[in-house]
Amino acid sequence: KNQVEQSPQSLIILEGKNCTLQCNYTVSPFSNLRWYKQDTGRGPVSLTIMTFSENTKSNGRYTATLDADTKQSSLHITASQLSDSASYICVVSAQTSYDKVIFGPGTSLSVIP
Amino acid sequence: EPEVTQTPSHQVTQMGQEVILRCVPISNHLYFYWYRQILGQKVEFLVSFYNNEISEKSEIFDDQFSVERPDGSNFTLKIRSTKLEDSAMYFCASSEGHYRSYEQYFGPGTRLTVT
Numbered sequence: 001k002n003q004v005e006q007s008p009q010s011l012i013i014l015e016g017k018n019c020t021l022q023c024n025y026t027v028s029p030f031s032n033l034r035w036y037k038q039d040t041g042r043g044p045v046s047l048t049i050m051t052f053s054e055n056t057k058s059n060g061r062y063t064a065t066l067d068a069d070t071k072q073s074s075l076h077i078t079a080s081q082l083s084d085s086a087s088y089i090c091v092v093s094a095q096t097s098y099d100k101v102i103f104g105p106g107t108s109l110s111v112i113p
Numbered sequence: 114e115p116e117v118t119q120t121p122s123h124q125v126t127q128m129g130q131e132v133i134l135r136c137v138p139i140s141n142h143l144y145f146y147w148y149r150q151i152l153g154q155k156v157e158f159l160v161s162f163y164n165n166e167i168s169e170k171s172e173i174f175d176d177q178f179s180v181e182r183p184d185g186s187n188f189t190l191k192i193r194s195t196k197l198e199d200s201a202m203y204f205c206a207s208s209e210g211h212y213r214s215y216e217q218y219f220g221p222g223t224r225l226t227v228t
Contacts, residue, residue, distance in 0.1 A: 031213055032213060041202075041221075041222070041224075042221055042222065043117070043204045043206070043219030043220050043221050043222050044156065044204070044219050045219065046216050046217060046218075049216070089156065091156075093212070093213065101158045101212075103155045103156040103157065103158075104155065105154075105155050106155070
């Protein structure tokens with residue numbers, strides 16, 4: 001069964017600290033993996049897109065890694081800011097069709113002063 | 114910066130009524146999508162639309178749903194006979210090219226409440 005799991009479910013960190021969010025998936029055949037940031041009550045905003053051949057992708061303070069062998073991805077946030085408080089969603093799509101787009105449940109990140 | 118817009122931001126309707134949710138994708142984008150997110154749950158794919166026809170749809174997108182691009186700018190989602198379980202946030206998205214290779218840009222969402 002195609003699934004995307006994320007951990008932790010929620011995380012609280014101090015402003016300025018780094019954190020790493022995890023994503024495990026069983027989606028097959030793999031096409032790409034995306035990380036989105038979703039503020040409360042807003043639409044998701046794309047952070048990174050990675051295909052099978054990419055194992056790291058950066059977007060400012062966000063760095064995503066992908067291990068296609070173990071089917072794991074991580075999103076590392078450096079020097080966190082209060083505005084980083086949001087839900088971070090891992091989305092994996094299969095190679096064949098759109099209806100294999102699987103959203104993870106998200107990790108709720110709270111950055112506190 | 115171009116953005117996807119959606120109207121209304123909040124729609125309240127009675128069970129059994131028809132609703133139309135509206136979206137204006139980014140102007141040079143060719144692919145359009147609808148997603149929904151029930152409160153506290155994951156985002157779920159509903160349908161994708163390209164070249165004036167549905168290209169993919171999920172199991173959720175049954176006969177009560179339909180999509181249309183009535184003119185050159187709007188993209189609509191119609192729910193024919195709403196049920197309580199249709200209450201959710203509905204997100205429209207668009208992309209310049211095929212989802213596999215292009216960024217998807219999401220709108221702010223329409224919160225649908227069915228009473």
